[in-house]
Amino acid sequence: MFAFANFCTYFRGTYSVWISKIQVNHPAVLRRAEQIQARRTVKKEWQAAWLLKAVTFIDLTTLSGDDTSSNIQRLCYKAKYPIREDLLKALNMHDKGITTAAVCVYPARVCDAVKALKAAGCNIPVASVATGFPAGQTHLKTRLEEIRLAVEDGATEIDVVINRSLVLTGQWEALYDEIRQFRKACGEAHLKTILATGELGSLTNVYKASMIAMMAGSDFIKTSTGKETVNATFPVAIVMLRAIRDFFWKTGNKIGFKPAGGIRSAKDSLAWLSLVKEELGDEWLKPELFRIGASTLLSDIERQIYHHVTGRYAAYHDLPMS
Amino acid sequence: MRRVIGLILPPTFSFLEMMWRICPALAVGCTVVALVPPASPTPLLLAQLSGELGPFPGILNVISGPASLVPILASQPGIQKVAFCGALEEGRALRRSLAGECAELGLALGTESLLLLTDTADIDSAVEGVVDAAWSDRGPGGLRLLIQESVWDEAMRRLQERMGRLRSGRGLDGAVDMGARGAAACDLVQRFVCEAQSQGAQVFQAGDVPSECPFYPPTLVSNLPPASPSKGSSSVPWPVVVASPFRTAKEALLVANGTPRGGSASVWSERLGQALELGYGLQVGTVWINAHGLRDPSVPTGGCKESGCSWHGGPDGLYEYLRPSGTPARLSCLSKNLNYDTFGLAVPSTLPAGPEIGPSPAPPYGLFVGGRFQAPGARSSRPIRDSSGNLHGYVAEGGAKDIRGAVEAAHQAFPGWAGQSPGARAALLWALAAALERRKSTLASRLERQGAELKAAEAEVELSARRLRAWGARVQAQGHTLQVAGLRGPVLRLREPLGVLAVVCPDEWPLLAFVSLLAPALAYGNTVVMVPSAACPLLALEVCQDMATVFPAGLANVVTGDRDHLTRCLALHQDVQAMWYFGSAQGSQFVEWASAGNLKPVWASRGCPRAWDQEAEGAGPELGLRAARTKALWLPMGD
Numbered sequence: 001m002f003a004f005a006n007f008c009t010y011f012r013g014t015y016s017v018w019i020s021k022i023q024v025n026h027p028a029v030l031r032r033a034e035q036i037q038a039r040r041t042v043k044k045e046w047q048a049a050w051l052l053k054a055v056t057f058i059d060l061t062t063l064s065g066d067d068t069s070s071n072i073q074r075l076c077y078k079a080k081y082p083i084r085e086d087l088l089k090a091l092n093m094h095d096k097g098i099t100t101a102a103v104c105v106y107p108a109r110v111c112d113a114v115k116a117l118k119a120a121g122c123n124i125p126v127a128s129v130a131t132g133f134p135a136g137q138t139h140l141k142t143r144l145e146e147i148r149l150a151v152e153d154g155a156t157e158i159d160v161v162i163n164r165s166l167v168l169t170g171q172w173e174a175l176y177d178e179i180r181q182f183r184k185a186c187g188e189a190h191l192k193t194i195l196a197t198g199e200l201g202s203l204t205n206v207y208k209a210s211m212i213a214m215m216a217g218s219d220f221i222k223t224s225t226g227k228e229t230v231n232a233t234f235p236v237a238i239v240m241l242r243a244i245r246d247f248f249w250k251t252g253n254k255i256g257f258k259p260a261g262g263i264r265s266a267k268d269s270l271a272w273l274s275l276v277k278e279e280l281g282d283e284w285l286k287p288e289l290f291r292i293g294a295s296t297l298l299s300d301i302e303r304q305i306y307h308h309v310t311g312r313y314a315a316y317h318d319l320p321m322s
Numbered sequence: 323m324r325r326v327i328g329l330i331l332p333p334t335f336s337f338l339e340m341m342w343r344i345c346p347a348l349a350v351g352c353t354v355v356a357l358v359p360p361a362s363p364t365p366l367l368l369a370q371l372s373g374e375l376g377p378f379p380g381i382l383n384v385i386s387g388p389a390s391l392v393p394i395l396a397s398q399p400g401i402q403k404v405a406f407c408g409a410l411e412e413g414r415a416l417r418r419s420l421a422g423e424c425a426e427l428g429l430a431l432g433t434e435s436l437l438l439l440t441d442t443a444d445i446d447s448a449v450e451g452v453v454d455a456a457w458s459d460r461g462p463g464g465l466r467l468l469i470q471e472s473v474w475d476e477a478m479r480r481l482q483e484r485m486g487r488l489r490s491g492r493g494l495d496g497a498v499d500m501g502a503r504g505a506a507a508c509d510l511v512q513r514f515v516c517e518a519q520s521q522g523a524q525v526f527q528a529g530d531v532p533s534e535c536p537f538y539p540p541t542l543v544s545n546l547p548p549a550s551p552s553k554g555s556s557s558v559p560w561p562v563v564v565a566s567p568f569r570t571a572k573e574a575l576l577v578a579n580g581t582p583r584g585g586s587a588s589v590w591s592e593r594l595g596q597a598l599e600l601g602y603g604l605q606v607g608t609v610w611i612n613a614h615g616l617r618d619p620s621v622p623t624g625g626c627k628e629s630g631c632s633w634h635g636g637p638d639g640l641y642e643y644l645r646p647s648g649t650p651a652r653l654s655c656l657s658k659n660l661n662y663d664t665f666g667l668a669v670p671s672t673l674p675a676g677p678e679i680g681p682s683p684a685p686p687y688g689l690f691v692g693g694r695f696q697a698p699g700a701r702s703s704r705p706i707r708d709s710s711g712n713l714h715g716y717v718a719e720g721g722a723k724d725i726r727g728a729v730e731a732a733h734q735a736f737p738g739w740a741g742q743s744p745g746a747r748a749a750l751l752w753a754l755a756a757a758l759e760r761r762k763s764t765l766a767s768r769l770e771r772q773g774a775e776l777k778a779a780e781a782e783v784e785l786s787a788r789r790l791r792a793w794g795a796r797v798q799a800q801g802h803t804l805q806v807a808g809l810r811g812p813v814l815r816l817r818e819p820l821g822v823l824a825v826v827c828p829d830e831w832p833l834l835a836f837v838s839l840l841a842p843a844l845a846y847g848n849t850v851v852m853v854p855s856a857a858c859p860l861l862a863l864e865v866c867q868d869m870a871t872v873f874p875a876g877l878a879n880v881v882t883g884d885r886d887h888l889t890r891c892l893a894l895h896q897d898v899q900a901m902w903y904f905g906s907a908q909g910s911q912f913v914e915w916a917s918a919g920n921l922k923p924v925w926a927s928r929g930c931p932r933a934w935d936q937e938a939e940g941a942g943p944e945l946g947l948r949a950a951r952t953k954a955l956w957l958p959m960g961d
Binding site: 029202 | 442443444446447448450451479483487496497498499590592612613810811958959960961
């Protein structure tokens with residue numbers, strides 16, 4: 001649970017000093033993004049270690065129209081036992097308590113998730129999406145009510161979506177106010193603000209929205225819902241990580257980062273870890289400050305670990321499904 | 323095309339850089355002899371590659387040897403062009419030793435680049451640009467970083483943070499940003515940094531770097547103003563970044579242009595107008611806007627001022643290895659006993675002339691400097707005789723002081739003239755052509771006195787006027803866009819004026835050659851200091867009388883006097899940007915030798931006569947190519 005941070009928030013003054021002069025040059029950020037993927041490669045046992053670390057960052061997610069209690073239960077068990085026991089034993093990591101960071105579901109399925117995790121004897125948090133996920137185009141009243149109901153049901157982390165229309169029409173103060181209200185509705189729960197960067201139009205808007213979300217009290221900023229046409233890409237992530245670093249320099253508060261959507265292979269996840277390590281440093285490589293929103297990523301990581309331990313490529317049925 | 327090219331490459335070149343120099347030469351049909359230093363293994367790969375060219379053995383030859391072989395290679399009889407890439411002092415020494423040799427010399431010197439960070443830039447991306455330029459294996463040398471004062475603290479903080487994340491090590495590590503460049507480079511950097519520290523600079527080093535010898539950590543030096551000895555004299559070595567503040571964009575241009583180096587630069591600003599203004603104003607060969615270090619074979623890369631004037635890539639790179647068809651292969655005019663110290667130093671005295679024939683004595687012509695006729699500093703004149711030996715007139719005896727005054731006047735007129743639109747320049751050239759035509763009878767009669775037939779004289783005057791009009795019409799608007807693969811956005815190839823151009827006209831064709839050289843120089847935006855034909859400068863001075871009314875002051879300056887003495891003054895002048903010499907072979911050799919002073923591009927005739935009345939030689943594209951310099955302006959786009 002993240003403590004609610006108190007910082008000076010006289011909006012207009014801060015806005016003009018911190019945000020209005022920001023410029024982001026798109027081609028230069030694209031070039032940096034290409035370099036990162038090429039320049040930090042990890043092999044052999046270090047790769048296995050990095051992959052296990054990546055597992056502990058995953059928010060195992062299922063956000064489909066056809067979720068029912070049965071697949072939620074399977075998911076929660078997979079969250080508790082992400083990698084097969086014998087593989088972990090071979091790496092001597094079976095007693096380190098390796099689980100995923102959280103389980104992420106729709107608000108209506110929070111009860112099922114809490115029950116399943118309790119039955120599995122696991123205390124990882126349940127994260128719920130809220131505020132009209134994924135489009136956010138519903139009335140404010142219902143959006144706030146969704147948050148409250150999800151918290152009542154037992155979700156300890158809430159992933160909200162911002163109102164993109166406020167960004168695109170430049171109503172930064174209104175955006176700030178809305179997120180403040182989400183923060184209040186969450187109460188003690190951990191707030192992740194989804195910026196839906198694929199719909200914000202430009203990298204400069206991404207930076208500004210990130211800053212506003214952090215100023216308004218988010219514990220995490222998240223790139224996307226996973227349902228847009230363009231989800232988590234490196235250029236957008238670079239801009240958001242720079243915003244997190246600038247916010248830390250200005251206030252001393254560390255805000256977390258979560259990319260979501262489109263991260264499917266183990267190689268991708270290693271690139272993401274390198275990116276965070278390069279831009280923010282080792283302190284951010286903890287589940288309290290970094291999450292990866294993914295569903296099929298876990299099976300790919302498991303297959304890579306299987307290959308590392310046994311030297312063979314696994315078949316689909318060799319590893320337990322989630 | 324030229325036939326055999328000798329290529330001299332420095333030890334710090336990567337394989338790719340070597341191929342950049344070799345391939346264009348091979349592509350136009352020359353054969354190459356490359357002299358590479360023995361210390362690095364890259365040349366061995368090059369030699370292996372050349373051995374594999376089965377069907378055409380011998381088109382690429384690789385000699386691995388020390389720097390002492392350079393003059394021997396350059397003076398081989400078969401070599402027609404020597405292209406040298408490397409350090410400044412060696413380039414200068416080579417220029418001096420090759421003066422008068424058969425081979426032409428192309429220099430690409432220096433490795434320093436410049437990064438200009440304004441307050442409207444994306445600072446994090448500019449920091450990445452600094453990493454690309456100086457703290458990676460892609461940049462050739464160190465970096466001068468100019469940061470606008472209002473964002474100084476922000477930029478320094480981000481730079482230092484970024485330096486902390488750099489990793490250096492052996493290339494095969496797979497996760498490194500930069501490697502090492504040999505013990506010699508390491509020593510050079512150590513010395514530079516120690517000197518800087520002893521002059522009070524602040525040095526910041528960071529990064530995960532092994533501490534053994536050839537590895538040197540990324541270094542950021544600040545607090546080292548231009549006046550300090552170590553900053554001014556040498557270029558910044560790799561991997562050092564020297565950061566200095568500036569207040570306004572105008573000041574940035576002054577600081578940036580205030581060094582003799584003119585290789586490449588990048589401008590970081592999100593305001594299009596400001597970025598373009600800075601890009602056009604920087605005196606360098608390549609400008610990147612919001613990027614650094616981008617290269618492509620179809621874009622010319624080169625420099626100006628002391629970075630040498632040879633190009634590779636793009637059309638300019640190909641022209642390096644070509645010469646106009648019909649011009650003869652170079653003849654060697656090396657005279658080993660030319661005394662560079664005394665050439666043209668003293669002015670031989672002229673005997674007083676007999677009485678002048680004509681209705682009334684005409685006053686002696688002055689020098690045409692700064693838009694009007696002035697008396698020479700030496701207050702003396704020399705007589706000019708016509709073809710029958712009679713006195714034709716007196717012209718001023720110009721000297722070193724007059725040259726100095728002329729160059730200053732030309733510099734004063736330059737910004738205004740270079741800033742004129744092409745249409746305005748064309749209009750002035752056409753006005754001069756019209757004035758020449760009005761003066762046809764006077765000019766023709768003077769030419770007759772010099773021994774020309776009346777019809778030929780009139781034809782010469784008409785041709786001169788036509789040439790002026792033709793060059794006026796050829797004045798192009800700035801720049802055309804190049805197609806570059808892999809880049810979204812245009813790359814402009816701009817043709818910019820050189821600056822002040824010194825021209826020494828040939829003895830023959832006193833009017834036509836004068837006009838044929840004046841017109842392209844002015845058309846491309848240069849201002850000129852001309853030394854007219856020694857045999858009959860009166861034609862040129864007649865034209866000056868029209869120029870006094872038509873042209874702005876200082877645009878064209880004409881200095882008469884002893885040709886060798888004036889050549890000496892112009893060739894040694896550090897503020898003349900280029901020189902064209904059409905005189906004797908000895909003079910050509912001196913001019914080439916003296917150009918090593920500020921490495922100005924030189925076009926010397928080596929004593930060979932030129933058919934000025936033929937289109938190809940008198941008004942061909944070669945004149946247009948030599949009258950301007952290229953700048954590549956990269957504009958990556960996207961938002």
